[in-house]
Amino acid sequence: MAQVILENVYKSFPPRRGEVVASQPQTPLESGNKNDTAQERAGSVNVLRRINLTIPDGEFMVLVGPSGCGKSTLLRLIAGLEVMTGGNIWVGDRLINDLPPKERDIAMVFQNYALYPHMTVYDNIAFGLRRREKAGGAGEAGGAGGEITSSSPHLPIWAENLLMGATRILPKGLRYISDKERQINEQVRSVAQLLQIEGLLNRLPKQLSGGQRQRVALGRAIARNPQVFLMDEPLSNLDAKLRAETRSQIVKLQRQLGTTTIYVTHDQTEAMTMGDRIAIMSEGKIQQVASPLEIYNRPANRFVAEFIGSPPMNFIRVEFHAPLLITNSQFRLTLPEIWETALQKYDGQTLILGIRPEHLSISVPATKNLPVQVDLVENLGHDSFVAVRLGDQGSQITDKGNYLQLRVPPDRLVRSGEQIWLSLTPDKIHFFDPETELAIFPKQ
Numbered sequence: 001m002a003q004v005i006l007e008n009v010y011k012s013f014p015p016r017r018g019e020v021v022a023s024q025p026q027t028p029l030e031s032g033n034k035n036d037t038a039q040e041r042a043g044s045v046n047v048l049r050r051i052n053l054t055i056p057d058g059e060f061m062v063l064v065g066p067s068g069c070g071k072s073t074l075l076r077l078i079a080g081l082e083v084m085t086g087g088n089i090w091v092g093d094r095l096i097n098d099l100p101p102k103e104r105d106i107a108m109v110f111q112n113y114a115l116y117p118h119m120t121v122y123d124n125i126a127f128g129l130r131r132r133e134k135a136g137g138a139g140e141a142g143g144a145g146g147e148i149t150s151s152s153p154h155l156p157i158w159a160e161n162l163l164m165g166a167t168r169i170l171p172k173g174l175r176y177i178s179d180k181e182r183q184i185n186e187q188v189r190s191v192a193q194l195l196q197i198e199g200l201l202n203r204l205p206k207q208l209s210g211g212q213r214q215r216v217a218l219g220r221a222i223a224r225n226p227q228v229f230l231m232d233e234p235l236s237n238l239d240a241k242l243r244a245e246t247r248s249q250i251v252k253l254q255r256q257l258g259t260t261t262i263y264v265t266h267d268q269t270e271a272m273t274m275g276d277r278i279a280i281m282s283e284g285k286i287q288q289v290a291s292p293l294e295i296y297n298r299p300a301n302r303f304v305a306e307f308i309g310s311p312p313m314n315f316i317r318v319e320f321h322a323p324l325l326i327t328n329s330q331f332r333l334t335l336p337e338i339w340e341t342a343l344q345k346y347d348g349q350t351l352i353l354g355i356r357p358e359h360l361s362i363s364v365p366a367t368k369n370l371p372v373q374v375d376l377v378e379n380l381g382h383d384s385f386v387a388v389r390l391g392d393q394g395s396q397i398t399d400k401g402n403y404l405q406l407r408v409p410p411d412r413l414v415r416s417g418e419q420i421w422l423s424l425t426p427d428k429i430h431f432f433d434p435e436t437e438l439a440i441f442p443k444q
């Protein structure tokens with residue numbers, strides 16, 4: 001087990017042949033950094049920009065962000081499957097920048113399982129252990145090292161065994177088992193027991209369901225007892241029910257094993273339910289690192305506020321004239337004193353008010369309530385999602401055509417076309433700067 005430190009990690013890819021890359025804006029920090037290379041200056045695609053992140057020993061860290069934000073690339077850099085353009089990666093007290101995957105003592109689990117199709121479940125799990133023995137006990141990037149590094153063509157099991165002296169040629173039907181092989185056998189069986197796949201050890205991957213395959217892939221990583229697990233969207237190929245089951249199984253296993261884990265997903269439910277902490281990424285940068293609740297309650301900026309939460313947070317442009325908040329419709333809200341102080345320097349200016357759908361409720365007509373018209377009602381059984389339109393047709397005060405979303409209890413019946421009034425739960429309101437989009441209140 002070990003702490004992982006990412007220090008100014010930078011990655012750029014050269015443009016693909018025939019691809020024209022628009023020059024990407026750089027922050028002053030980026031443009032002045034000594035790690036910039038000729039490649040970056042030549043218009044390469046900057047996929048990761050100065051990532052700094054410390055993952056303490058034993059933590060379950062989730063990297064989450066929209067497609068293309070660089071999550072998998074970051075994981076592959078840690079595994080050693082891509083080369084960094086700049087920066088440092090530490091695992092414990094080892095700087096691993098230049099170590100090949102098999103020497104990093106990291107095991108990676110992939111979305112597509114990456115099992116050897118011609119090997120049984122037993123041999124798939126034992127594979128990394130046998131290779132480690134063969135390599136004289138050095139760490140090995142497990143699932144990652146074996147099948148991804150092209151440097152090691154795979155040998156049939158009997159040849160693997162022969163090479164490491166595990167099996168001697170004996171009269172037909174008899175097999176000599178070395179102490180090492182016996183140890184491997186114990187490890188494979190204990191992992192199989194942990195994952196409840198003992199009954200599957202003699203099957204081939206094609207004889208397994210998706211969920212079973214993913215458990216075998218996990219088993220292969222766990223058996224090696226690495227310092228760090230990397231998991232790249234391991235649940236994406238599973239159906240919703242199996243996904244939820246496997247999700248909690250992975251969390252339990254991680255707690256049991258205490259292995260530092262970095263888990264990539266674009267699914268916010270996975271991020272919120274699995275991570276000790278979440279790092280939210282966008283366009284190659286980390287936007288916020290915090291516990292799931294902290295992220296939900298105190299998003300650092302508008303991107304984070306919108307990315308976490310379903311349906312997403314609503315944003316309304318408001319004028320602030322202390323102590324009043326005014327939208328362009330007939331809505332006026334008198335601010336409690338605590339906000340007045342926090343918003344003091346924005347007096348007379350426009351602000352972005354953020355409110356989550358679950359913090360808007362249907363109320364009675366009143367000037368402090370927001371008049372809206374119901375557009376669409378989606379009943380989910382446990383709640384209904386209701387899309388409403390702000391009454392003011394003349395001006396756009398939300399980015400979504402003056403639409404807002406709210407969640408209401410299923411017994412609160414509303415119909416499309418109906419006029420209703422909304423009240424906002426005052427202590428759940430967020431404010432963002434309209435220029436920088438950073439949170440003004442509440443702050444981190």
Ligand SMILES: Nc1ncnc2c1ncn2[C@@H]1O[C@H](COP(=O)(O)OP(=O)(O)OP(=O)(O)O)[C@@H](O)[C@H]1O
Nearest residue numbers: 013045047065066067068069070071072073074266
């Ligand atoms: N080998 C490569 N050459 C050039 N560009 C690449 C290469 N690998 C990834 N990229 C680009 O880097 C960006 C980040 O890709 P990455 O796979 O890390 O994103 P991601 O956040 O994991 O996305 P997803 O959730 O869709 O898997 C993308 O724009 C992708 O096109």
